[in-house]
Amino acid sequence: MDKFLFRQIDNIGLVLFRAVFGLLITIEAFGALATGWVRRNLVEPPFTFNFIGFDFLQYLQGDLMYYYFALMGIFGIFVMLGYKYRFSMIAYALLWTGVYLMQKSSYNNHYYLMMLLCWIMAFLPANRSFSLDAKFNPEIKSPSMPRWVLLILILQVWIVYTYASVAKFYPDWLDTSVIALFMQGKANYWLIGGLLQLKFVHWTMVYTGILFDLLIVPLLLWKRTRFLGFILSIIFHLFNSVVFQIGIFPYMSIAFALFFFSPEILRKRFLPKKELYAGNAIVVPKYNTILVALLSVYFIFQIGLPLRHWFFTDDVLWTEEGHRLSWRMMLRSKSGTLNVYVADKENGERKFYDYTKILGRKQKASVKSKPDLMWQLAQKIKEIEAEKGSDVAVYMESWVSINGGPYHPFTDTNIDIASQKWHPFKHSEWILPSPEDYKAKPIKK
Template identity: 55%
Template sequence: MLDRFLFKQIDNSALIVFRIIFGLLCFLESVGAIFTGWIKRTLIDPQFTFNFIGFDFLQPLPGNWMYVYYAVMGFFGILIMVGYKYRISMISFTIMWSCTYLMQKSSYNNHYYLLMLLSAIMVFLPANRYASIDAKNNPNIKEIAMPSWVKWVFVLQLFILYTYASIAKIYPDWIDLTVPKLLMANKANYPIIGDLLQHKFIVVLIAYGGILYDGLVIPLLLYKPTRKYIFLISIFFHLFNSIVFQVGIFPYLALAFSLFFFEPEKIKNLFLKKKPLYTKNEVITKNYKPILVAVGVVYFTIQIALPLRQHFIKDNVLWTEEGHRLSWRMMLRSKSGRTSYKVVDKASNTTEVINMSDYLTKKQIRTASCKPDVIWQFAQHLKKTYAKKGKDVKVFVDAKISVNGRPYQRLIDKNTDLASVPWYWAKHNDWILPSQLDK
């Protein structure tokens, strides 16, 4: 039974077309970061970046070299698209993208995380076996079929993503429309559609349509009678997100996943007319089966477990942010902070109030004003900066934040020296004061 589920051969048209689209999107994401100014704002202008904790060694290249870095990534995207030196190109893009993902989180976006996961998965897939330069140069690798596990890797990854995204929205501030209203209020200045986005119907559609779509899209794509209808809804849903929320390539990547749900004959006839259709349904068990099963179990266990960790950490994730990242929690809260940093010289006991703009960009200031892990990192950065001047200092933070429009409340124990405390990834950091969100 397991052999049939994993190793039944199916037509590979969906994977081949997905590789082409995926490579194109990797290219567009990379060069788009150059031409939209994202690299300048995020990786060049800042004095330093807020990397993922534990990855301090990953820092942007000096000067304008990050432009070259992203241009090289874009080049690998093109190679992936045309299927040239596919494995090397895919590994190279995966490493480079993962490094850029981990070196900064001020511009954190769930689709950056998804692209990192997908890139790593694509390394191991036979995506260059047809319609590729590799297959043209080496006809021995040309194939029109693939094992069925390739399809189910995508389906399961998407099911986890969308299910957690749907469940995360089922909380009071989303259900009572507080967050959707705040999201739309930020779009009021959009030309033409800005006023329309403030209409209650749109707010309700975003709130409850989002829950229903995320929760049902994968089952409805798997069920043939509803497939074409949910696909049409998906087109509207993702184009709306692209226009209104400007979330990069994610909407188009999400639409590309639909290839794995439609009949192979349709995909072949639409995109690969000259390709033969595979119809034999052979079961060809591979000798890597034990490794595949072991790696699959470990990988998807981690994917299921990571979003659950917030429930094992004290207090509300909306307040502490502990367990927020890597959990498919998308556009769920609006935060603002009133935060000040105070440095105390241990030797002279003199105090200096930090002007945050001397160290951070405007976007970094917003992040370092309301997110505890970033606040801790900035305190550590200040300690290192003063150590270079020959001073051993304490760093105290007075932070008050507003979550989803609530009154400002103190976030950090202002008597704790954040320069001297560790950061705990898997448990609550006690210097984060208890929230009053549920009161």
């Protein structure tokens, strides 16, 4: 095991990825400012839905977030240049983790992957070459790295792609219903809008998505299919970038190919002056047992967490329980309606509550179909009313439609949701059981 994990290999793939990754996270930070994402999601809303247990992050929101993201962008530049790399990467990882945890209304699996990669990169020797750190401090300069560095990056990417593929094996994806719904919103795209409405395009997207996610890492690992895999990766991710407009993720995914090509090819194409490591040394650190144990725990967690929805009552497609952090990407379209009622516990009088006054536009849309957001809204309403001197129960009447199907009642209107505890690994009983026909398609006229 030591010979396998701690054998030294050339580090060109890692240092090139560091530069590209630094550029992309810089674009992510400054782009969020330029496009108004920060303003819409973290400045204007009077209340956002943070990850449960991280309510203290609400205090950071407001105009402070403009400076917060600008600081992230500066650290991203430092990462790209390899300047004060360890500090800069850890700082960016902390700040991005805060962004990820402080709001769920614009939840994106790609944000989660970026958070994981930030923390992984923070502890890798990615500044030992092609960096300002190595230029200013030649003592740290090295053309090599231990093999485990390469392996953990490949394994992390492999887990993401594999779960993304397996999750698509369900009827509404396989019969193109989900893709057809997504493409309806792209009909006004210049030049390709009409093409995206064609049935054969939907079939192509459905099965290309499954096969690409399942096979891309094996294709890149095998030398004979590596170049084919790289070309397919470029086509697939550029298509996703144009059609789905998902930020830096497609370009980060293309950059993952740097971990698969040989050092000789990378050196010839990108860094011809870099020293090529031709040794075969095995350098086993004193902390090797601890390192292997930590990595084992991390990957057991990464493999196990996406499976947790199988241990919940009912279908994750209906309840949403176990959906996040599971690489269930582009799988369903949900819409809903929500009415909120409060009842004073002293007189029992129940009245309609206009919750829209305390939410931003994005929050109003997302709360209608996601139970953890409903629970947080109930807690917020109870808190607001308590400040006015009233102890209230909060009841919710929600109807949900999945993948264009009919609307069905989602919440038990007789349960005070504000009095319920939230259990991240336990089913919430106030969510009604899924009806038999909840995935039925609407009748086409």
